[in-house]
Amino acid sequence: MLYYPQLTTGSVCQFPVSREVKMRTVTNDLFGGDTIRMADTGCAAVRWQLRYKNLTDGEWSALEQLFEATEGRFGTFTFLDPTDNLLMWSEDWTQKVWNADPLLTVTVGRPDALGGTSAMQLTNNAQATQSIAQSVPVASWFQYCWSCFVRSDAPCRVQLMSMTPGEEQVQEIAVGAQWNRVAMPAHLSTKQDGMIFGIQLPAGFRIDVFGAQVEAQMAAGYYKKTVDRAGVHSSTRFDSDALTRTGDGPNQSACVVNLMSNLS
Amino acid sequence: MSDFPTLKTAAVMQYPAQKATNYSTAIVRFLDGSEQRFRQYQSALRRWVVKLDLLDETELHQLREFFRTQAGAAESFGFTDPWDGTRYPHCSFDGDLMKDTLLDDSHGSTSLTIREDRG
Numbered sequence: 001m002l003y004y005p006q007l008t009t010g011s012v013c014q015f016p017v018s019r020e021v022k023m024r025t026v027t028n029d030l031f032g033g034d035t036i037r038m039a040d041t042g043c044a045a046v047r048w049q050l051r052y053k054n055l056t057d058g059e060w061s062a063l064e065q066l067f068e069a070t071e072g073r074f075g076t077f078t079f080l081d082p083t084d085n086l087l088m089w090s091e092d093w094t095q096k097v098w099n100a101d102p103l104l105t106v107t108v109g110r111p112d113a114l115g116g117t118s119a120m121q122l123t124n125n126a127q128a129t130q131s132i133a134q135s136v137p138v139a140s141w142f143q144y145c146w147s148c149f150v151r152s153d154a155p156c157r158v159q160l161m162s163m164t165p166g167e168e169q170v171q172e173i174a175v176g177a178q179w180n181r182v183a184m185p186a187h188l189s190t191k192q193d194g195m196i197f198g199i200q201l202p203a204g205f206r207i208d209v210f211g212a213q214v215e216a217q218m219a220a221g222y223y224k225k226t227v228d229r230a231g232v233h234s235s236t237r238f239d240s241d242a243l244t245r246t247g248d249g250p251n252q253s254a255c256v257v258n259l260m261s262n263l264s
Numbered sequence: 265m266s267d268f269p270t271l272k273t274a275a276v277m278q279y280p281a282q283k284a285t286n287y288s289t290a291i292v293r294f295l296d297g298s299e300q301r302f303r304q305y306q307s308a309l310r311r312w313v314v315k316l317d318l319l320d321e322t323e324l325h326q327l328r329e330f331f332r333t334q335a336g337a338a339e340s341f342g343f344t345d346p347w348d349g350t351r352y353p354h355c356s357f358d359g360d361l362m363k364d365t366l367l368d369d370s371h372g373s374t375s376l377t378i379r380e381d382r383g
Contacts (some may be wrong), residue, residue, distance in 0.1 A: 016367045021328065023336025023360040033288060033305045034382040037356070039338035083321065083366060221369055222321035225329070263332070 001193050002069055002077035003139045004236065004259070005062035007055070010143030010187075010218040012082040018049040019083055021263070044263035047239060048081070055253040060245060063257065072241035076234075079259055080138060080216040084231025085224040087134055087197065090212045091118040092227075101130035104201065112210040113149040113179035114223075119210035124201040131161065133198020136214060137232055140164035140192040147183035147220035148199070150175045152207040159200040162186035170200070175207050183220040233261040265353065266333075267342040268378065269326050271319070277346050282313035310345070310352065310380040317373040324364055324372035331376070336360035343378050354381040 006012055024043035028036040055063075070077055080086060089095040093106050100106060103126035112119035124130045138144075146162055152175040160182065161170045167190040173182045186197070197214050201207065211223045239258035246254040270276050288304040316327070334341060336357055343355040355378050364374035 015369075016365055018363070018365045019328075020361065020363045021331060021336075023331075023338070025335065025337040025360050027337065031288070031290075031304050032382070033309050035356075037338050039335035041335065044332075044335070084325065222325075224322060224325040227329070227333075229332070 001139075002066060002075070003142070004077055004079040005059070005066060006142050006216060007059050010216075012080055012216050013050040014052055016051060017083055020047040020049075021045075022047070042264050045260055046233070046263055047258065047260045048079075050257045050259070051254075052257070053252075053254045054248070055255070056251050057253070060253045060255070063255070064243065064245075067238060067243045070238060072243075073238050076237055078138070079233045079236035079261065080142070081231030081233060082216065083224075085212075085226045086136055086138060086144075086214040086216065086231050087212050088226055088228060088230045090224075090226045091120075091210065093120050093122075093132055093209070093212070098132055098134050099198075100132040101126070104130040104132055106132065110208050110210075113151075113181070114211075119149070119208045121206060121208050122199070122201055123206040124203055127203050129200050129202055131198050131200040133161070133196045134212070135194060135196050136230075137194050137234060138216070140167070140188045140190055140195050142187075142216055143218060144186040144195070144197075144214055145183055145217055145220050146186055146197045146212075146214045147181060147223075148212045149179050149181050149210040149223075150207055151177060151179045152205070153177065154206075156202070156205045156207065158202070158205070158207060160184040161196075161198050161200055162188070163196045164188055164190055164192040164194060166190050166192070179208075179210075181211075181220065181223075185218060229263075236261040265340060265342055266330070267344070267351075268355070269330050271316070271323050275346065276344065277312070277314050278316055278318075280315065281346070282315075283345070283347060284311040285309075286311060309382075311358065312343070312345070312378045313375065314378060315373075315375045318370070319372040319374070320370040321366065321372065324366065324374065327374060327376070328362065328364065331357065331362045336362075340381060343380075352380050354383045355379065356381055 110119040
């Protein structure tokens with residue numbers, strides 16, 4: 001499977017990033033000002049314009065290799081939207097995309113870190129560690145940051161985890177009475193398609209969690225709420241048949257990359 | 265029905281803000297120069313241009329998600345006019361395109377046009 005490459009800094013792109021969402025609505029405008037509208041969901045598409053400066057030869061080479069592998073606009077690859085959250089249902093862990101161990105209870109509608117009521121309470125009713133996690137179709141060897149807000153009435157320690165078949169990273173974190181955003185940089189060496197991000201609770205513990213987020217970068221960015229769609233675009237294409245490199249000096253290249261993906 | 269989202273400041277728009285009131289008049293002109301006019305709208309329809317700048321990623325993402333869940337111009341939502349506080353329950357996006365730019369993680373900008381629909 002092909003993936004749009006990360007830079008050596010662990011990020012997918014540099015600022016500025018431009019993004020464009022285009023839908024299609026069939027509209028019948030009536031004389032009186034009424035409209036009859038119908039969405040044509042199959043036409044929805046998203047486009048990005050990524051502008052790069054000071055790319056090293058290695059970074060440029062990775063971009064060029066992908067461009068050659070896809071033969072310009074012909075082939076597809078997976079693009080991890082740098083402006084989006086890679087997890088779905090970031091505020092509703094009762095959805096099917098979240099896999100909870102059988103004796104872990106998830107209760108929704110708790111007061112959250114941003115003043116709303118979108119937090120969840122996780123209760124481990126078992127005599128052993130229980131976990132809840134989401135599987136994401138991304139490259140396991142990329143750099144990620146997995147973050148969420150946590151609090152607990154009784155201080156405890158839980159574990160954030162990131163894993164792929166054959167390799168696992170775990171980070172223990174202290175949970176206090178106040179909301180705290182915790183983050184775990186994840187970088188595995190195994191080359192697999194797909195990763196799992198989750199949280200493990202020791203036996204008998206109960207915590208409040210909110211705002212799960214995974215980004216393909218070193219550190220956590222602003223929180224972005226997601227529902228039924230996340231920032232993993234598995235059939236992205238280059239939006240041009242030409243990729244132009246501007247050499248600004250030795251080991252310093254600049255280019256503009258246009259990408260597009262269907263939203264349906 | 266959902267409502268157009270507010271920013272972290274609880275505002276929905278920033279300056280410069282635009283609001284338009286639209287009527288539709290049909291005019292029949294005769295050879296002698298006289299004319300007859302017909303009112304096509306039973307009442308005016310409003311339109312707002314919402315230009316937003318200096319948004320952080322959370323705010324910009326919220327607007328993107330709202331635009332996506334509305335399927336562009338297809339669905340209706342409620343919009344509260346910031347000039348007079350009136351809530352217009354039947355509004356939609358006036359177009360199927362949303363462009364935005366992030367200059368850095370707390371400097372996003374976009375522009376959206378909202379139109380009032382007949383209920």
